Amino acid sequence: MTSILTCTFKNLPSTSKWALRFSVRSLSCSAQLQTAQATQTKTKKTLAKPNIKNIVVVDGVRIPFLLSGTSYKDLMPHDLARAALTGLLQRTNVPKEVIDYLIFGTVIQEVKTSNVAREAALGAGFSDKTPAHTVTMACISSNQAMTTGVGLIASGQCDVVVAGGVELMSDVPIRHSRKMRKMMLDLNKAKTMGQRLSLISKFRLNFLAPELPAVAEFSTSETMGHSADRLAAAFAVSRTEQDEYALRSHSLAKKAQDEGLLSDIVPFKVPGKDTVTQDNGIRPSSLEQMAKLKPAFIKPYGTVTAANSSFLTDGASAMLIMAEEKALAMGYKPKAYLRDFVYVSQDPKDQLLLGPTYATPKVLEKAGLTMNDIDAFEFHEAFSGQILANFKAMDSDWFAQNCMGRKTKVGKPPLEKFNTWGGSLSLGHPFGATGCRLVITAANRLRRDGGQYGLVAACAAGGQGHAMIVEAYPK
């Protein structure tokens, strides 16, 4: 009885007249009903949907996230991915041959291993009969890898998928200039010595200027940090607020690290170097120290600094996703269900980093949940200013009505449930690998702290965003 009642309560859209009527009624009703409401947090309905397969995360791992240019600097991206895959195999003991498919996300592609998923899988000793592909969607690349896997399982094409992500910022492909490339390619085709000489005679010194991978948004020619600074200004987020938030992230990450909560980490014995066992970017500082830094993008008066931004990171993550019945048949005790998810996109100029604001109400509506139902928020922290701007946007009726075409705001996530084990600002942000970290952290937090629903959200270059509901697997 109570469960039915709570169910109906949940399914009512909170803004409709129905909800209003319900609350009015509940006031006049018997005490039984009120207890039902009170206990609601403990016995939430599950988000299982009829005729749709339940998809579970068996487990997920990551190698320690390191500042770029440190221990991983001599490796290649597929080496990191391999380490994550090997770690996953050890952690889950899954027989390699049951894996139907592998998907990895990455952003800056190493040209030699453009399908890094396949190279890493082969190198990690997976069956050469397991196909693999690589996806890219900026900072939500591994989210895309996961949801692609979810799609493959839901549509009945696969039962067991490994999804992951990798990024190696210590080494990026730096190219010759277009003019130089053109000359080199033409030289290749030149047949006679005369042709070659005439081509070489066209060489100019400026041909040698190298071309770096784009840091700026292609459509707007604006770097992300610059956009973040403007975003913070648009929402009137002060420098102090940003520094305080960054400090919180580092402090919480440090605490989680010290308490051993970051259990998704698998140690990585780097060839020729010591075994890396923990993230090295967690550095709680003081507000005074942070206040000394100069703005990094909008000079000299901007608010985004090196200390309140996520840093360039090397790392990889991987997770094992299965159809629920397959996992149970194999004797696994899964960690979480992967439930509804959405992708959103908006103006890449002025709202580049507001993906979470757009995605959150959408995914909640889809799942029939409200902000109050969420026990663990796990958001990607690109910049302090970005997180705080998203908070303000989520808490603004004006923004909801004028920019999102919604009637009311969705509300700001309560800080006590928000990124309590640190975030990208402190743990690091290997672009392609962060998504899996968010999901597995949400699952681990739900398991440890109790609670049923986790909300994962992230922004990405191109003005895109993603959100997903993670539901704890019943213990």
Next chain:
Amino acid sequence: MVASRAIGSLSRFTGSRTLRFPGYFCRSFTRSSALLARTHVNYGVKGDVAVVRINSPNSKVNTLNKELQSEFIEVMNEIWGSDQIRSAVLISSKPGCFIAGADINMLASCKTSQEVAQMSQEGQRMFEKLEKSPKPIVAAISGSCLGGGLELAISCQYRIATKDRKTVLGTPEVLLGILPGAGGTQRLPKMVGVPAAFDMMLTGRNIRADRAKKMGLVDQLVEPLGPGVKPPEERTIEYLEEVAINFAKGLADKKISTKRSKGLVERLTSYAMTIPFIRQQIYKKVEETVQKQTKGLYPAPLKIIDVVKTGIEQGKDAGYLCESQKFGELAMTKESKALMGLYHGQVLCKKNKFGAPQKDVKHVAILGAGLMGAGIAQVSVDKGLKTILKDATLTGLGRGQQQVFKGLNDKVKKKTLTSFERDFIFSNLTGQLNYQGFEKADMVIEAVFEDINLKHKVLKEVEAVIPGHCVFASNTSALPINEIAAASKRPEKVIGMHYFSPVDKMQLLEIITTDKTSKDTTASAVSVGLKQGKVIIVVKDGPGFYTTRCLAPMMSEVLRILQEGVEPKKLDSLTTGFGFPVGAATLVDEVGVDVAKHVAEDLGKAFGERFGGGSLELLKQMVAKGFLGRKSGKGFYIYEEGVKSKNLNSDMDSILAGLQLVPKADVSSDKDIQYRLVTRFVNEAVMCLQEEILATPAEGDIGAVFGLGFPPCLGGPFRFVDLYGAQKVVDRLRKYEAAYGKQFTPCQLLIDHATSHKKFYH
């Protein structure tokens, strides 16, 4: 000074009395009225920074007029007098406009140059006080900062500008035939260096914020913000204010220096400028260029050079004095009156007096991807109109698409667009060979070949596929619109939209309405034209409408003059010497000899002998030989790819020899040749007003200057008659009438004006 303030407050009171009557009295009882009575300038104090807000009431822009000035002085005096305030920020409350310049009506009301000079001196004194302010003043610039607005800004100690498209800085005074008269000619060279200052003041060009930063015209940039918890424009101004306040504090605390670190090139130039010989060379060079470009027809640029020179060579005081005197002199010149008239006319022709159309035009279809069609497509797509470009052949279409792309890509090369923006804009264009998608079109503009049967054919084809509300506009330069509309099922939806080539460069759009054209159709056409960035005149239908009709008699005279043995090069220099931007013979080549012939034939039929003069045979023979002008590579001149200097087409000699006329000595002096051309033009223009083809003289002036290159220094045919004197124009016409007959008979309206001394502009 005191007097002006008193007058200022008086006029303020009378001006606003009716509006504020009840509130004014109640309030004045309770508080001191000085603060509350301010309507243009107000200030608040944040910490120890005064934020001075400029906001002209009932206007989209802030203009420096008497009231604003006197209130500003009051406010500044309070700020200087206050112990609590250590610095100030100057900001506009209007998004998109800091100060658009001084009120030019202020100049118009002055009767003598002394009066104007005195006004200039008042401005100089005010800005000098700002410059010497003991408390640092930061100008926070968002939107246009032009003329007097810029002079104000450069008197401040520090400038911060919003880096958006609306924020432009410049000294457009030269375009009005005057000079920056409030210390600008003295401060600008010191701030940005002499060469850059000359460039700004002599061209009047607008400088965008990022460029201004590089030049040293502004000290900091603020990026425009997107939406936050309030509208972006509002928050951006707020942010600009916050940033400016921080800098003001920093300046007051001496934590920030107003000195700018100069680059190597800049340091070298400023060093070079300390050598008198180099300075002289620069003055000489600039003067030469100006002489060459203005042909001595515009006095303002030369005086600007003079004033700058005086300031640098003889010191500040001499500079200021010279500036105010020359400013006074210039304001009284015919040229500045003409240019200011054009400015007013342009403002008028940028408005839609027909109101908003019932349906906003979003989808446009253009028939014919030729030079015109593609040009129209280009100005449509970059304003976000979904545009279909239709042609009959794939090669024709491809050429048109390439023209649009090239037009956009040139902007990328000039860095006014990014390559992404180019692609995005280009995606508004659909090229096709059929009528697919025309069912969504709100307006069809045809730019097919000038042949009435072809126009009828496409009109019928189009009307079979377009929705009921869709407007059919014809881009024709001579075919009467009612003749085209005769084939239409719905003549109320047919209108003429006469664009000028090259469409992306020429500002004018002539809209032609027939008796049957509905008002909403006109409103629709005007709104599209305005969206395309055009200056619009709306005229009645008739052979040649207004522009072509005025041009035709002048062209006929051109032919006669050539037949009389004047060399094309000589003729060109005579016409450019009179102020036409393009020489008359070159103009024929540019328009196209075949087009000229076509028009001359049509209008000759319609107007008879009055449009005679030169022999049509000349054009016919040229067409027969394939000398079609620039497009065929040969006309009066020879055009070759990559060759800049123009050479005469020697094959023309035989044609001209065959048609030679004997010049009449008493009307063939250089001056007479110039006036023969101009008076025929002017006479025809006045006749258009007489016949109500034109609604107003202002539109006639705008059409002539922006569409046909009538000398801007003369202000257009009607302004020319006013300034030159109607009687003198009639006298000239009578003189030529005696020599050539009817073609020079002055029209009745012109005669009326001559006898009654009436003016077209009051």
